[in-house]
Amino acid sequence: MEANPRIDNFIQDLMFTDRDKGEISVSLRELVLKIALNVREEIKYGGLVFVSGKRLFCGIFIRENHISVEFDKGAEMQDPDNFLEGSGTRRRHLKIFQKEDIKNKKTEYYIRQSFTL
Numbered sequence: 001m002e003a004n005p006r007i008d009n010f011i012q013d014l015m016f017t018d019r020d021k022g023e024i025s026v027s028l029r030e031l032v033l034k035i036a037l038n039v040r041e042e043i044k045y046g047g048l049v050f051v052s053g054k055r056l057f058c059g060i061f062i063r064e065n066h067i068s069v070e071f072d073k074g075a076e077m078q079d080p081d082n083f084l085e086g087s088g089t090r091r092r093h094l095k096i097f098q099k100e101d102i103k104n105k106k107t108e109y110y111i112r113q114s115f116t117l
Contacts, residue, residue, distance in 0.1 A: 006043045023066050024099050028060050031108055036115045057114045067096040073112040078113065082084065098101065099105060 015022035032050050040051040047061035061068045071077060074084055074092020083105045084092035095107050
């Protein structure tokens with residue numbers, strides 16, 4: 001994937017302002033890029049979003065107390081452990097508070113599912 005200065009700056013700024021959230025975000029980004037080959041990354045809506053074709057299927061957004069991994073069609077996703085949050089008609093999200101939550105909340109499962117919807 002070609003380097004994108006806006007994304008590099010976004011990550012550098014985050015690492016500078018909150019190293020823990022920066023490291024979590026980098027881990028989440030790497031996970032998405034491992035799952036979704038040939039996806040386009042953009043800075044949009046104040047976060048890092050991932051686009052496949054014309055569909056923005058996943059986004060990483062920094063909140064005050066957590067990182068939100070958001071899914072455009074989250075309401076259609078299987079959620080056997082009830083990790084997804086949100087009550088809108090379409091979107092759902094995972095709240096990641098610490099690096100261990102990435103594994104504990106089965107984030108890879110949800111990213112894979114969102115990418116293939």
